[in-house]
Every structure is written in C-alpha cells, then in structure tokens.
Amino acid sequence: MGNPAADTEKEECELLESLRRGRPAAGQDPVKRAQIIEGARRVFIDKGFEAASMNDITREAGVSKGTIYVYFANKEELFEALIEEERGTIFKNMYDVLDHFDHLRETLVKFGMVLSAKITSAKVILAQRTVIGASERIPELGSRFYERGPKRGHDKVVIFLREAAERGLLEIEDVELAAYQFTELCLSGLFRQCIFAYRTKAPTQAEIEHVVRSGVTVFLKAYGTDKLAAEEQAAQST
Amino acid sequence: MGNPAADTEKEECELLESLRRGRPAAGQDPVKRAQIIEGARRVFIDKGFEAASMNDITREAGVSKGTIYVYFANKEELFEALIEEERGTIFKNMYDVLDHFDHLRETLVKFGMVLSAKITSAKVILAQRTVIGASERIPELGSRFYERGPKRGHDKVVIFLREAAERGLLEIEDVELAAYQFTELCLSGLFRQCIFAYRTKAPTQAEIEHVVRSGVTVFLKAYGTDKLAAEEQAAQST
C-alpha cells in the first residue's frame, strides 16, 4: 500500500504496474494459476510426482506448456504449489470444534470424528500418499506439509488439553505426548489401513464414531480426574 | 519328490532337470537372484518405483540387463519380489516377545519398544515410503504388504490381549480395536513424523521408551482390572 520499498522489488513493481493498467502481469492471473493447479492436481494425485508428465498436466489443465512455465519455474515448483494448496484446504477449519467447548467428552468425540473422517477420506489419503512418496526425493516437502498441517493441529490440541487440565478436568504429566496419544487413539488402525491401500474405501461414519468413542473413553480413563467423573455422573443422572 | 504330476508343470520340470544336472535352471540360481534384488533394493528404496530405472539396477547389481529379465518378467515383478523380501526381514521375529509373558506391563513395554523402534527405524521408514508411494499405482502391493506384515502382527497382539483377559488381568470389550489402540499408543506421533520426513533421524531409544511406557500406562489404566492393580501393588512392595 504505497510502500516506497515496494519499488525496489521487481515482482511487486510489475504487479503494481499491471494493476495500474487494469490487467494482471504475466504469470499473475490467479484464475489461470488456479486452472493450472487444478490440472496439476488431477495428474499428480493419481500418478505421483515422478510418473506425472508436464504434457499430461498441459492436457488436463487445458493450458499451453509455455504458459505453465510462465507461472511456475519447473515441475517441482508446480508440485510444491499444489501441495501447499492441498494442505490449506485439508486442514482449514478442522480444529474449529476445539475453540469453544462445554462438555469435555463430547467435544473430544466431535473433534476426533472430524479429524478421523478427514484424514482417512479417499481424497486426503491420495494426497498424503503423494506427499509421502515424494518425501523420498524432496524431504522439505513432506516436512513442510507436516509442520504446517498436522503439527499446527497438534499444537491446538495441546492448548485445548492444557486448558482442560487447568479447569481440573484432566491431569496430564506430558501434555505434548498426551495430545499425540489422543490423535492416534482417534485413528486406531484406520490411517494405517487406508494409507497402505488395505482398505480400498474410506471408513464409514459409524465405524469412525465407534473408534473415536472408544478412543476418547480410553483417553479419559487415563487422564480424567475425579472432578470430571463427578461432572459426568451428575450430567448422566439429570 | 518323485511326484509324477510335476512333469505336467513346465517350470518344475525344468527345475528338476537342472537339479539332476547339478546346475540351477535359468533364472533359478538363488545367489544371482539375491544379487539382483540387492541392487534393486538400493535403487528402488532411494529413488522410488517410478524414478528408478532398470539401467540403474543393472549398474547397481553388477548384472547384465538380459540376465535380470531372465529372473524377473518386468520391472513391476522385480519390485514386488523386493518388497516381499523386505516385508519378511522387517517383521521377522518382531512378535517373539509376546510368546511367553510373565509380567504383563513389562511384556507390553518390551514388545512396544521393539515394535516402535523397528517401525520408525530409518531403513524401515524408507521401505514403507516406497510401498506407500507405489500403492498409488499398484494397490495390491500395499495391501499385501499390510496384510502379511502389520496385519499378522496385529493378530498376534489380539491373541495376547485375549489371553491376558482370560487371566483376568484385562477387561476389554472390543479386543480387535484395543490391539490397534495399543499399537498406536506405542507409536504416538513418531510414525507420522518419520514418514513425513519431519523427523530426519529415527527417534532415540530413550525417546521410544518414554513414549511406550506412557502408552502402556494409558492402555492399562483403561483396560487393566483390579486384579492387575493388586498384582502390581504386590510386586512393588516386595
């Protein structure tokens, strides 16, 4: 916004200039960019990084090869942009359930189900497989995906559990570890089976609820305080 | 052995004939086969299925291309043979700890540590990444890997838990699910971090012990009976 320092950065200068002209600068049209990424998604996700070819993407996106190379320097950069976008949509709003809780157990169940359903959905499993497969050659990609996806979610769980502990509902020595345990309990068996294609279809909602409710029960038996037990007792008798 | 039906099967016939001659039939020398697979391992594991080329394997194995095609019909079959072998070595003896138990908690800890250490070791993570990445194109591969690896181990855990329940040490409604929960608790966070390359190095033995001990504690708080508590109390006071 009128920042004189912007003039020193070439890209930003070009962008501003194009805005002045009422036209996007080369490689800056977000619609075209999205179109390319959409094509890239279809190809990368179902072929993997190596097997996917730029020509496939050209075909799928309905955009010429030259144009793609205006928007992305190379195949790897295009792939990274795609994964970054996927990560964003996957984890968006996933943790909202944790923001306001009333009933601890039900909040955990609700959150666990959202998490478990998302992580094991066909679409997300495909994306994760692609990332894991590519992590062999581009470790930073997997690392960044984890850091900005699952890791951030984990941090939110930690905060939530800490708050519950402060309210005297939980008693946890190692909250970091407990957060991981909770997540894993919600996924018990499901993630592993899905990622290895042992399950060909995503688990049903009923299956997920069964796993999550059991997981939450285990978790609360291990970390729940007498106060929590009393509250649940009171709630049940009403 | 002397089965006349064998003559109807060409391969077996050739094999018998070669044995009669004291020489392995073409594509039947186990040493050469192992040599090829060893080369294939190095290439496949660090490049993934797609990026690996048969020429790379030829080079790495020190075996001519023609010979490889005598032993394996194509790239995919070679890859499957490699994964099958990897699976065997990974899961071999992993579950021996469960065969004789005395002290429940310590048996679980010991087993959990073996499991967790194995699954998160650098070598095994690489192999799993390769399998997961290839599961996109060859779903049966991942499915078979899971079925004959993790699944079999899971079954052994189920048997173990059932036995402990019969002894009155555990009380479990859904043993299948509990077995998954136990496994996941032993890996809390570790597997996910390793497979996504967020951790670049395998967890230390101390880290693993911390995670496993905590996991076992959670598990036993959820499923342990009064009898178990009494036994542990008694053992501690001696």
Next chain:
DNA sequence: AATAATTCGAACCACTCGGTTCGATTTCCC
C-alpha cells in the same frame, strides 16, 4: 480501429525410458 501484452501451440533439444533381441563370452559339469 489501433495498440499492447498475454497466451497459445508447435517444434526443438539432448537424453532416458522399459523392454527385447542375439551373438559373443564365460562358466562349470562330465
């Protein structure tokens, strides 16, 4: 309608791919 810029699409580069073939060479048994 004139203008300016992006997008298209085809061609080009040197190289590699998986798979196959086949004669030369080496190996080992008798």
Next chain:
DNA sequence: GGGAAATCGAACCGAGTGGTTCGAATTATT
C-alpha cells in the same frame, strides 16, 4: 578338454522426458 548352458553386453525400438524458444493468435484496454 569337450560341450552344454547361463551370463554378458551392446544395440535397437518407439515413445516420452523436462525445459526452452518464438512467431502466430487472441485478448482487452484505449
């Protein structure tokens, strides 16, 4: 040492690789 058989190694196949270039076509603003 003779002879049978496995192994080698190089060449060949058509297709495709990522990346780059550039004139033609399209687009939207003036």
